Amino acid sequence: xSELTQDPAVSVALGQTVRITCQGDSLRSYYASWYQVKxxxxxxxxxxxxxxxxxGIPDRFSGSRSGNTASLTITGAQAEDEADYYxxxxxxxxxxxxxxxxxxxxxxx
Amino acid sequence: QVQLQESxxxxxxxxxxPSLTCTVSGxxxxxxxxxxxxxxxxxxxxxxxxxxxxxxxxxxPSLKSRVTMSVDTSKNQFSxxxxxxxxxxxxxxxxxxxxxxxxxxxxxxxxxxxxxxSS
Numbered sequence: 225x226s227e228l229t230q231d232p233a234v235s236v237a238l239g240q241t242v243r244i245t246c247q248g249d250s251l252r253s254y255y256a257s258w259y260q261v262k263x264x265x266x267x268x269x270x271x272x273x274x275x276x277x278x279x280g281i282p283d284r285f286s287g288s289r290s291g292n293t294a295s296l297t298i299t300g301a302q303a304e305d306e307a308d309y310y311x312x313x314x315x316x317x318x319x320x321x322x323x324x325x326x327x328x329x330x331x332x333x
Numbered sequence: 334q335v336q337l338q339e340s341x342x343x344x345x346x347x348x349x350x351p352s353l354t355c356t357v358s359g360x361x362x363x364x365x366x367x368x369x370x371x372x373x374x375x376x377x378x379x380x381x382x383x384x385x386x387x388x389x390x391x392x393x394p395s396l397k398s399r400v401t402m403s404v405d406t407s408k409n410q411f412s413x414x415x416x417x418x419x420x421x422x423x424x425x426x427x428x429x430x431x432x433x434x435x436x437x438x439x440x441x442x443x444x445x446x447x448x449x450x451s452s
Binding site: 254255257259261266267268269272273274276278310312313314319320321322323324325326327 | 366368370372377378379380383389391393427429432435436437438439440442443444445
């Protein structure tokens with residue numbers, strides 16, 4: 225099965241741009257989805273497919289992919305963006321199987 | 334608006350087989366794919382498995398021997414059974430819809446239900 229690797233923690237100054245990355249072989253075949261998780265709350269999908277945002281997600285969130293690395297970029301980070309962010313994708317093994325990255329804790333300074 | 338609501342036993346003893354249910358409102362379980370995901374306290378998200386209303390399913394290999402998922406279209410619900418639980422199964426359990434036309438992302442989540450395994 226595939227694995228997805230994320231940096232455990234990232235920080236960004238208020239209003240600045242931050243990139244959160246996710247690495248894994250499955251990302252060569254499938255786009256990553258990104259989820260925002262705040263304490264005590266259910267995960268919220270923020271980016272899916274090539275670079276799509278669900279309704280209600282601010283356009284400061286964007287996604288990209290290069291090789292085996294997917295990135296979530298927050299342009300002009302806000303205090304309310306402080307959260308854990310998880311990437312996930314289908315496994316590239318051919319089965320209907322999903323994997324999550326270990327999560328990145330984003331701190332907005 | 335589609336909403337998911339998990340329900341479960343809360344506290345279970347080691348070796349028991351708790352059953353969790355996800356009730357879907359605002360849409361039908363048919364023709365979607367559905368999944369269970371869990372998050373142990375202080376840890377990351379872990380995919381447990383998926384199932385389709387038609388009965389197709391697949392489970393995380395690390396849990397496959399202990400997991401059973403089922404769907405009840407008449408009640409618009411789907412369920413998870415996890416056998417022989419231990420303290421390591423203590424987690425918040427989420428149900429989620431898989432958007433097969435949206436990059437296979439989990440686009441709608443329930444609020445989660447806490448399952449604590451303790452004697």
